[in-house]
Amino acid sequence: xxxxxxxxxxxxxxxxxEFKSAEKTPLIVILDNVRSLNNVGSIFRTSDAFLIEKIxxxxxxxxxxxKDIQKTALGATxxxxxxxxxxxxxxxxxxxxxxVRVFSVEQAENSTxxxxxxxxxxxxxxxxxxxxxxxxxxKVVTASDGVLEIPQLGSKHSLNIAVSAGVVLWDMFSKxxx
Numbered sequence: 001x002x003x004x005x006x007x008x009x010x011x012x013x014x015x016x017x018e019f020k021s022a023e024k025t026p027l028i029v030i031l032d033n034v035r036s037l038n039n040v041g042s043i044f045r046t047s048d049a050f051l052i053e054k055i056x057x058x059x060x061x062x063x064x065x066x067k068d069i070q071k072t073a074l075g076a077t078x079x080x081x082x083x084x085x086x087x088x089x090x091x092x093x094x095x096x097x098x099x100v101r102v103f104s105v106e107q108a109e110n111s112t113x114x115x116x117x118x119x120x121x122x123x124x125x126x127x128x129x130x131x132x133x134x135x136x137x138x139k140v141v142t143a144s145d146g147v148l149e150i151p152q153l154g155s156k157h158s159l160n161i162a163v164s165a166g167v168v169l170w171d172m173f174s175k176x177x178x
Contacts, residue, residue, distance in 0.1 A: 014079075016078055016079055019048070019051075019079040020079065020081075022051055023051070024051050024052065024053040025050055025051045025052055025053065025172075025173055025176060025177070026053060026123070026124040026125065026176065027050070027052050027053060027124075027125055027126075027127065027169065027172055027173070027176070028052070028053055028054050028055075028056065028095065028100065028124070028125070028126040028127070029043060029047055029052055029054070029055045029056070029126075029127055029129065029165065029169070030055075030056045030058060030088060030091060030092070030102075030126055030127065030128040030129070031043065031055065031056065031057050031058060031061045031129055032058050032059060032061070032088040032128050032129065032130045032131065032136050032137055032140055033058065033059035033060045033061060033088070033130065033131040033134075033137070034057075034060075034061045034129065034130070034131060034132065034161060035060060035061075035131060035132055035133075036132060036161075037062050037066055037068035037069045038068060038069075038071065038072045038162075039072075039132065039160070039161050039162045040057070040061060040062055040069050040072075040073075041068065041069040041070065041071060041072030041073035041074075041076075041077075042072045042073075042162035042165075042166075043055065043129070043161070043162055043165045044064075044069070044072075044073040044076040044077050044080055044082075045072060045073050045074055045076045046162070046165055046166050046169055047076065047080045047169065048076035048079050048080050050169050050170065050173040052080060052169065053081070053124075054080070054081045054082065054083065055080055055081070055082040055083075056082070056083055056084075056085050056088075056091055056126075057082060057083070057084045057085070058084075058085050058086065058087065058088035058091060059086065059087075059088060061084075063082070063084050064077040064082070065077070088128065088137065088140050089137070089139050089140050089143055092126070092128070092140055092143050092144060093143065095126050096143075096145070099124070100124045100125065100126050101120075101123055101124070101125050101126070101145045101146075102125070102126045102127075102128065102143075102144045102145050103125060103126070103127055103128070103144055103145060103146045103147060103148045104127075104128040104130070104136040104140060104141045104144040104146075104147050104148070105127055105128060105129050105130075105136070105147075105148050105149075105150070105164060105165075105168050106128075106130065106135050106136045106141055106147050106148075106149065107135075107149055107157065108141055108147045108149070110147070111146075111147040111148065111149035112146060112147065112148055112149065113148075113149055113150075113151050114148050114149065114150050114151065114167070114168060114171055115151055115171075117148055117175075118175065119172060119175050119176050125172065127148070127165075127168060127169070127172070128140055128141075128144065129161050129164060129165050129168075130161070132160075132161055148168065150164060150167055150168065
């Protein structure tokens with residue numbers, strides 16, 4: 001049979017221990033006041049797929065364990081390292097002190113389109129994703145080292161945060177791994 005779908009038993013999956021000891025992609029995810037627990041869970045699952053180093057959950061963003069996060073995370077809260085921080089702005093400043101370049105994912109003046117951005121070799125990045133309605137807080141955008149914008153050509157110019165995270169994390173992962 002051509003293009004037979006693989007069974008779950010045929011997929012090469014890392015155990016939780018193998019995941020934790022695997023070399024991580026030098027990317028950190030910051031969720032700034034994300035209100036949907038399903039979005040949080042989806043971003044955990046995407047972060048697991050691309051071996052993301054860590055997720056920071058900030059402000060009103062819910063933390064595991066929670067059944068609505070687990071519903072979409074499918075166990076990724078056990079593999080991906082995460083930490084809660086009350087203040088996203090303070091976190092951004094702390095990461096910058098550790099030589100992490102922080103980029104907000106937002107539609108803003110002087111943003112860099114994602115397809116035009118090239119990560120620097122050996123540089124660690126943090127990507128800030130914001131609230132479903134209000135986006136990333138302006139004070140966080142202002143403090144960031146830059147803004148990445150997903151090119152959108154339709155009439156809505158709005159993507160769900162979990163979709164945005166998937167697009168940006170895949171793009172960054174593929175560029176870093178080249």
